Amino acid sequence: MVKSSLVLVLSLLLTPFPDVTCRNTDEVFQEQLLLKPLPSGDLVASFRFDIEWHGQTFEQRTETDESYLRYASLPREIVCTENLTPWKKLLPCDSKAGLATLLAGGKLFNSMYYSLGLHFRPVPMRPDDAGWSWQLTQTLTVVFDGFVRSKLTGTNGWTLSSLFGRPLDGPCPIASRSRLYVDITDIEQAPGFSLNPAGTTVTEASGMDRKYSYVLYNLLQPSTFAQVKRLNPSVNWDADWDMQSQRPWLHVERFLTGVGLHHGGISSLLHNRHPNRSLTVHHQDTLPWFLRVYSHTLTVTTAGKANPPSYVGYRPARDRERPHQLELLLTLPPATITRVDIQFERALLTWTEYPPDANHGVHICAAVVTAVLPDSDPCTGLCSENSPVSFYRPLVRDTGHLSRLYTQTLLVSLPTPDFSMPYNVVCLTCTVVAIGFGSFHNILTRSFRTRDPAQASGIVRHLANLIRRWRGVPLL
C-alpha cells in the first residue's frame, strides 16, 4: 500500500528561539540524507535541504501573537514526479549535484510511503538575536519496502544504488554542509553486520540512557571520495536479527467508525509511550461542514475511564461557508492510550457540488497533534556539530522539543444521488408527452379514411393467388 502526503504548511510561527544551535551566519545551504532501517525490515530515507538567507531586520516578538497564526490544510494531493520537478528546481544545485542526484521519480514513487515537504520560516541570526533570516527547509521522506528487497537479495541489507538507482558522485559545490548518515543504532550489534566503505562513527547520548550511533559520510571532505570515485555505502546483516528499536514517545492514529452512509464517527488514538511522564498535547481538527458533527458526543477516555480535556475549543461549521474547528488540550497519562471519539452525520450536497468521481468519497484533513516532548525524545538527535538534524525541532523553554504530528487523512463516502436522474426524467417526460399527447393530438386533428390497397404487380399477384388457392381463401 503506497501512502503519500504533501505537507505544505505555511505557518509563520513567530516564537523566539532562545537556544538554537546547529547554525551560524556563514552557512547558507546544507543538505543531509539519513538512512535508518526499521524493525519491519523497511528502510526510511530522509532528505533535508536547508536554504537560509538574510532578510531585513524587523522587530523581534517576545511572545506568540496568535492573530498572525494561519492554518490551512489540503487533505489530498496526488504526489508524483510532477510535484517533484518544481520542488527540485528550488534547490540551488537542482538535481545536478549533491544529494539531489538521488531523486529519481521511478525509484522514489515505487515505495511504501513518500512525503514531500516545504517549510518556510524566519529564524533569528546568530550569534546576536538582533536580525532575522529566512529559512527554507525542503524535506523528502521515503520508506522503501524491505520485504521485497530482502527476498530478492537473500540477505538483509542494501546499497545506495539499490535504493535510488545510482551512487553519489559528490556534494553540491555551494553547500556548506553535505552529509550522509546511516543509523546503525539497532543493527551494529547484529551478527554478520558489515558496512563499507568505512565512515566516521558518531555516537550521541540522550537522557534515559539512550545511545544513538550513526555512520557519517561527509561529502565535502575529500577523504570520502579518496578510495572510491562514487560513494555507494552498502550495509549487510543477518536476516534473523531482531531489532529492538526505540519507539517514539507520542504516536497518533485516526480512523473512521460506523457503518452506512448516514451516521459515522471519527476516533483518534493517542499513544503515550513514556513510562513515567504524562504529556500535554494539543489536538486540532478541522472537519468539513457536510459532516455534521455533534459536539455533545465528544468523549475522551483513557484506559476505559473518562479523561476530560482541560480545554475544548469548538467552532461549529456554517454550511458552505466554514468548516468545524475543534481544539482539545489533553493530558495523556504515562504509558496509556487515550481515545477521542466524536459522532457525525453525513449531509446531502446539491448535485453540482459533488466532484466528478462522486462515489470515491471525500478526503478529510489530517488532525494536528502538537506536544512538547521531553528532552529525551528518541526521534530527535541533540543538535551537536556532527549529529544529524533529522528534523529541526525548536526548543521550548529548555524543557523539551516541540513536536507536531499529522494523523492519517480519512476517506469518507458521501451519500450520492443518482446522477443519471436528469437524463431519465427527460427521457421519460418526452416519451409520455410524445405517446400520450401525441396520439391524442392525432385523434383530434386527423380524419381517417379507408383507401383501396394498391394492386400488386402481375407476378406477385399470381404467386399470391397460388398460395391462396392452396390455402383455400379468396383470391386477390
Added chain:
Amino acid sequence: MCQYCLIQVCTSRFWFNYRHVANVLSVYRSVKRLGIPDSHIIMMLADDMACNARNPRPATVFNNAHEQINVYGDDVEVDYRGYEVTVENFVRLLMGRVPPNTPRSKRLLSDERSNILIYMTGHGGDGFLKFQDSEEITNIELADAFEQMWQKKRYHEIAFIMDTCQAVSMYQKFYSPNIVAIASSQVGEDSLSHHVDSSIGVYVIDRFTYYLLEFLEKIHPASQNTMDELFRVCPKRDCISTPGQRTDLFSRDLSTVLITEFFGSVRKVELVTRVVSVPSLRDLLTTVPGKKDDINEGVTLSNVFADQLPVAQMVQKGKQKEWHPPDGFILAFWALVLLVFFKTYAVAQFPPVAVVGNPGLNRSSMEIRFVVHIMIWHRFLRQMPFLVTSYDTHGYGTPILTRTYTKPSTLVLISPTSEG
C-alpha cells in the same frame, strides 16, 4: 510571452482511460524535443495515471507495449491536474480571463504573433467533448472561444488537433481566421485505440496519435516537412477511422507551412556581419512608406498595426451558414400555435353526435351516463370523430340539450326499448 505555445488537454478520468494520458504525454515529449520549453506548454491532465494505485510501474506512463520510453519522464510539469481540468478553466485559459491570483504557469501568455498548437484527447461525440465524465464542451463554445481569442489578438495562427470519437464535428463550427484543424475521425465514426499492454492491463495509445507520433519522430528542428503531410499521417487502413481536416480558414497555403512552425520553437536566425540601422519608432510613425501626403503625418500606431494584419483580405469566403430547421423552443412554440389553430378549425368540421338519454322507468340516469361513456370510448377506439354534448333530463324524461357546439346531425335516442 510565448511565440510557440502548446496547450494539451486530456479530459478523461479513471484508470481505463490511461491511453488518453499517454497520448498527451507522448505529444508533450515530441514537442519538447523540438524545442518548446515547459514555460510555453500548458498541460491539463484530468487524472493521475503514473502514481495511480493501479499502476504496476509507479511514476511511469508508457505509450507502447514494449515499454521502451517512459513518456512521463523525470521532468514533467503538469499545470492543471485532477479536478482543475474543467470546461470553465479551459475556456478561461484560452480567453485569458483567469482569476487574478493565477500563477504564471497556468496562464496562456500569447499575443498576436503566437502560433498555438492545441491538442485535445478524450471521449467525444457529435458536437461535444466530454470533460471528466461530468460535463462537456460543445463545438459552438469552442468556436466562440477561438473567436474571442481572435478579437483580443491572442493568436496569430492556431493548429487544432483532436483525437476523440467523431472529432470532425468539433471543428465544423469554427469561424475565426487562421485556424487549421485536424481530427481523427468523421462524424458517426469512432476513433479506436491501438493496442493493449497486457502487463499494465489497459490500452496504452490511440491509433491516430500512434501514427502521428511515428511521423513526429522523423521531425527534427531543421526539418522541412510541411503541415499538409499531417493530413496524410494516418490513412484509413491504419486508423480504421477516416481523419478529417479543415483548411479553409487558414490564410497561407499549408504546403508552405513547416511542421516546426507549430510543433517546434524554431526561429530563423541569420547572422550578419554588417551593421543594420533600425529606424526609431518615431520615424516609423511619421513616415508611412509610399504616402507623401501631409495628412498622413500624424498616422497613429494602431493604424500601422492594423495594416500588418489585414483581416478583411484574409477572410476570403463569407461564413458558410447552412440552414437548419428550427429546433428547441422555437419549434415548440410554433407547434403550439399550429396545434391550437388546427384544433379550433378541426373541431368545427366534426359531425357531432348528440346523445340524448331518457331515463324512464327501466334505465336510470347513471345507466345512461354509462352507456354514453361506452359509446364515446367505442368511437374513440375506432378512431371515429365524436363530440359529447352534455345533456340533462328533468325527471320525467324530457331531454334538454344544455350545451352544444354545433347543430347536431345525428341524434341517438336511448329509450327503454332500444338496445343502445
